[in-house]
Amino acid sequence: MLKRNRGSQLLASILVNAIYAMINYPIVLISTLLAPFSLLIVITFVSHGTLLPVAIAGALIMTMIAAGTSMQQDLSHLKNDFKLQDMIISSPTSAVTYLVGMALSEIVYSIPALVVLVILGAIYISTTAIGYLAIAAVLGIMFVFAVSLGFLLSTLTSDVVQSWAFAGIVSTILSALPPVYYPITYIPLPYQYLAYLSPATYAAEIIQNIIGLTAFSGTTILADWIVIIAVATAVSYIAIKKARWREN
Amino acid sequence: MKVLSCNNISKSYERGKYALKDVKFSIPAKGIFALIGRNGAGKTTLIRILSTQLLPTSGRATIDGIDVTRQENRLREIIACVPQEARAIGWLTARQFIVSYLMWRGFSGSEANKRAVAAAKKLRIEHYLDKQNQKLSGGTKRKVLVATVMASEAEILFLDEPTTGLDPISRDELWGTLMTLKKDHFVFLTTHYLEEAERLADKIGILDGGRLKALGTLDELRKKVKYPYCVKILSDVKIEKPKVGEIVKGVDGHYQIVTTEHEANRISRKLISKEVRFSMSPLTLDDIFYYIVKKPIEEENYAEEESR
Numbered sequence: 001m002l003k004r005n006r007g008s009q010l011l012a013s014i015l016v017n018a019i020y021a022m023i024n025y026p027i028v029l030i031s032t033l034l035a036p037f038s039l040l041i042v043i044t045f046v047s048h049g050t051l052l053p054v055a056i057a058g059a060l061i062m063t064m065i066a067a068g069t070s071m072q073q074d075l076s077h078l079k080n081d082f083k084l085q086d087m088i089i090s091s092p093t094s095a096v097t098y099l100v101g102m103a104l105s106e107i108v109y110s111i112p113a114l115v116v117l118v119i120l121g122a123i124y125i126s127t128t129a130i131g132y133l134a135i136a137a138v139l140g141i142m143f144v145f146a147v148s149l150g151f152l153l154s155t156l157t158s159d160v161v162q163s164w165a166f167a168g169i170v171s172t173i174l175s176a177l178p179p180v181y182y183p184i185t186y187i188p189l190p191y192q193y194l195a196y197l198s199p200a201t202y203a204a205e206i207i208q209n210i211i212g213l214t215a216f217s218g219t220t221i222l223a224d225w226i227v228i229i230a231v232a233t234a235v236s237y238i239a240i241k242k243a244r245w246r247e248n
Numbered sequence: 249m250k251v252l253s254c255n256n257i258s259k260s261y262e263r264g265k266y267a268l269k270d271v272k273f274s275i276p277a278k279g280i281f282a283l284i285g286r287n288g289a290g291k292t293t294l295i296r297i298l299s300t301q302l303l304p305t306s307g308r309a310t311i312d313g314i315d316v317t318r319q320e321n322r323l324r325e326i327i328a329c330v331p332q333e334a335r336a337i338g339w340l341t342a343r344q345f346i347v348s349y350l351m352w353r354g355f356s357g358s359e360a361n362k363r364a365v366a367a368a369k370k371l372r373i374e375h376y377l378d379k380q381n382q383k384l385s386g387g388t389k390r391k392v393l394v395a396t397v398m399a400s401e402a403e404i405l406f407l408d409e410p411t412t413g414l415d416p417i418s419r420d421e422l423w424g425t426l427m428t429l430k431k432d433h434f435v436f437l438t439t440h441y442l443e444e445a446e447r448l449a450d451k452i453g454i455l456d457g458g459r460l461k462a463l464g465t466l467d468e469l470r471k472k473v474k475y476p477y478c479v480k481i482l483s484d485v486k487i488e489k490p491k492v493g494e495i496v497k498g499v500d501g502h503y504q505i506v507t508t509e510h511e512a513n514r515i516s517r518k519l520i521s522k523e524v525r526f527s528m529s530p531l532t533l534d535d536i537f538y539y540i541v542k543k544p545i546e547e548e549n550y551a552e553e554e555s556r
Contacts, residue, residue, distance in 0.1 A: 002401050005355065011351060024340070025339065082335045089300060090300055090406065091349075093354075246320070247296075
């Protein structure tokens, strides 16, 4: 029996969904580079530069969340328009290998934007080494949450139009509601409760506290960590258990 | 010898409505097996169950003793499938698509590339390897898909309507490819082109309304029909009941008489004297199909299954 190379299995997803797309259509590089900067620029100008550090952190969070939304649409496209998922199911590639490979492909796809944001972060965000690690951990958790949600939704859709609808809803909940580019205190009180429906709000609170923009209590920040870890774990578990890989 | 065995496989998408009902057969897993049937007959459902994409509602299927439902990961080591309506990803070149699929199966990049080139040469599409799939003709796109699974190590290939939508020349070329494939693979294909099954298949299964109506070689299927000859009436005339034989309505609405050679000759003489256009021949798979299913194949009766 063929000894299968797990690295190759992961690399296949990265090639198809990121590298080949960038090689065959270099315009993709410019598009992915610009994507997180629109709100960052607006917030920076409107705040006369005072919110630049938090806007950079917000753009990093949104890049992680966008990876999940993009993954859902990419997987739906490959599944419904090319029947790729069915070809993969009838092969030795497991659902988890396919999911992890595709998730990594979204990171690779976002590399141009991430590189610029990390450089900007290193210049404008000042914190301790532990602070940087904590920011990286928050971003990692948000990425796991977003791609798991994206994978779950992609397996449930039977048409790209349906996938666009899911993406619109998820994008509104995860991008429009949470105050990732500015402090939650900028939102009038009754609406703050709405913002807390999104896990991105908790992630933003942690990062804004690390940057020093807000001063939430230790208990609040601990609760924020618990919420994002719990949500990411639950969504990942549901994605692995409930995603429709082999149909019933 | 490897055997593909289905034991009372049923599949219901809605309570009380069956896409497959108690399908039971056993065939050697070698050569080409063609499953024919009208749209909605249950072909795609069966191929999706056997290639581990879909769970049956009840029943058991095994391939070389490996249970399709319970040992799917073992089975996936030796199978590959080109689903109905599959397309090689448009923004990739043919080489990138084949290499990626092989890497998904666990080949290293260099080995995958070697295999991709070898498969492309076999199918005579090596000149298209570095062209984007979206720029290829329909026939070449299909060949890229077949080359993709052919380049893998899979011994069993499931091809769901591999030639649908192709022009006659492309179809003929792909048939040549499939004949090459069967030398070292077991190919399980579905089709509603009876000519395709007749030309390619070592064994043929006829599925209708989710039930397996007949199974065997073309000769074995011929024996299932009582009479070996067919007279097709091409003119729009009223015909008499034959002394021996049966009348079946053909695909174009014309009648055909399935009968003995002697009776076919007698009817022919009579039709010539009446200047009625007709043809007479030994039974083809089309005739057998109409006889068994008793309905023309193009009569659309889409079931939900085919759109899945």
